[in-house]
Amino acid sequence: MYNQIVLEIVKKIVIVQVALILILVLLTLLLNYTKTLYFKKKQKTIFDAEKFINNLIVKTEISLSLSHFPKKWSTLAILLPLLTKFDQKYPIKRWKTLKKLLVLEVILPLARKAAHSRFWINRFYAAEAFSITSEKSDNFLIKKLIEDEIPLIRFNILGAAIKSRKKALLCRVIKSMITERPLTQSIYLEAFENAPPKTISIIEDRLNHFKNPFSRATCYNILLKYPNKSINWDIDSDLNSKNIALKTSALKFYASIKKIDAIPILIEFLQSSEWEVRVISLHILGNLNATEAIPFIEKNLRHSNWWVRLTSAQTLKQLGDLGLQALKSQSIEEDHFAFDVSKHVLESF
Numbered sequence: 620m621y622n623q624i625v626l627e628i629v630k631k632i633v634i635v636q637v638a639l640i641l642i643l644v645l646l647t648l649l650l651n652y653t654k655t656l657y658f659k660k661k662q663k664t665i666f667d668a669e670k671f672i673n674n675l676i677v678k679t680e681i682s683l684s685l686s687h688f689p690k691k692w693s694t695l696a697i698l699l700p701l702l703t704k705f706d707q708k709y710p711i712k713r714w715k716t717l718k719k720l721l722v723l724e725v726i727l728p729l730a731r732k733a734a735h736s737r738f739w740i741n742r743f744y745a746a747e748a749f750s751i752t753s754e755k756s757d758n759f760l761i762k763k764l765i766e767d768e769i770p771l772i773r774f775n776i777l778g779a780a781i782k783s784r785k786k787a788l789l790c791r792v793i794k795s796m797i798t799e800r801p802l803t804q805s806i807y808l809e810a811f812e813n814a815p816p817k818t819i820s821i822i823e824d825r826l827n828h829f830k831n832p833f834s835r836a837t838c839y840n841i842l843l844k845y846p847n848k849s850i851n852w853d854i855d856s857d858l859n860s861k862n863i864a865l866k867t868s869a870l871k872f873y874a875s876i877k878k879i880d881a882i883p884i885l886i887e888f889l890q891s892s893e894w895e896v897r898v899i900s901l902h903i904l905g906n907l908n909a910t911e912a913i914p915f916i917e918k919n920l921r922h923s924n925w926w927v928r929l930t931s932a933q934t935l936k937q938l939g940d941l942g943l944q945a946l947k948s949q950s951i952e953e954d955h956f957a958f959d960v961s962k963h964v965l966e967s968f
Contacts, residue, residue, distance in 0.1 A: 695744035750778035832862035
């Protein structure tokens, strides 16, 4: 009796498991079928939109507005990739005229709506659209997207904020940058590489107004992207700041302007109590091929900080025969730390 009950229970369990497996298989097949249909429908929509724009290019007169643009194609997810495709396909004046009209009359209105969306992907596309072009009235939306909680959206809107050449937006970018880690800040800095020339004067102006040392440091890092010829403000207070970020950023900027004339102050900073300042100074001296600094660099082989010792050895190696001679002259009896790091760098590729 007991065995029969157990057998019945096992049978029912097996039946349930088989049923569940069948349901899962059917759901998987249904999902794949739905995805295939969706993909085909999307591809057809993209094809139709591309054909529609192609027809507009060959028309004698071009007239376009969001109200007359087919609604099924009126999505940034479809139109933005098509812009890139047509830029490559038609590098001609007529396409540029149509593109300008398409952006102003269709894409920008869609972007303004998408900027308020609760779905992050829509805000992402809005940021991409504003990076193509924007109007003065869009500045508040650009500011909103700079403050978005999604990093990808903040990164995507940088181009629009920088192109705007508006102090308020650039200040917001700088404020956002100082909250990020160094690696993330490099993404922000890349966005400044193709910035309009007017951006330089705005950043310099902000540098003269900012009191926050991290904001000032960020300004110096941005200005390093541009070939400045002079320093029109008092940089000495920043070079002697107690804030490491500001001090090192100002030092890199100062050296980028003064070149070999910066060598004396760089040598002076090799005696800094902050190891980060010594490391930055060593890197710059190596890049300037400052062989006159070798005796001072050699002293840093005996520093208590490992990064300072390693960077000193690498800089000496970078300075050629005289630097190599200084490395080879280290004695284990005199200072085993200096000897070890010199031996390590000499044996490395």
